[in-house]
Amino acid sequence: MSDNIIQLNEQVIKTELKDLVKQSVEETLNSLLDQEAEELTHAEKYERTNARKGYRSGHYTRNLQTTSGNISLKVPKLKGIPFETAIIERYRRRESSVEEALIEMYLAGVSVRRVEDITEALWGSKVSPGTISNLNKKAYGNIEAWRN
Template sequence: MSDNIIQLNEQLIKTELKELVRSSVGETLNELLDKEADELINAEKYERSSERRGYRSGHYQRKLTTTSGDVTLKVPKLKGIPFETAIIERYRRRECSVE
């Protein structure tokens, strides 16, 4: 009878899980920022419509420190309408739970 022993590297698993959470938080926040910009402009990217209120003018990158680590956000820049996001306060660089 052979005894099979499985060894797990707990530190590696924790690191991989933290990275997975950090990347999914970043993707989710970036999607929310894009959707919010779409709603403000009243049109999606590359969409032409008569109800359009502004235009996209690229984005700028901004770091946000979360409990999972630093996340790079792509904040949309808009022409013709100010972009005030409800997701992240202006000049906020850290999530409330980090402080």
């Protein structure tokens, strides 16, 4: 009888799954941005039609912090028409669930310095104390508006 024992390295599996999810999120968001550009221009890349309203002019990269990690987006640049995506708000650098998690940690009594360490462990990048303070000011403003 064979005594083949399969051993799994749990840390390697978690890392691989996290990378797979991050890559999948990045590819999905980039393809959605391309689809939006096609709908706005009424043409695919390099397609010449009479219905075309604008032209592509490359793309620029933009980082977005998500619960899956920091991803790089390729936002299309268009000539002749403005490109404002419905997927990501303008100037937004973090997914809203990340901001909500930061606010919840602070309101639960976690110190600002500890929040920095937690964000680095979870998402791979630190959030500055100033950012956390600004988010909390927004939250307190909303709480006061609700109370009044």
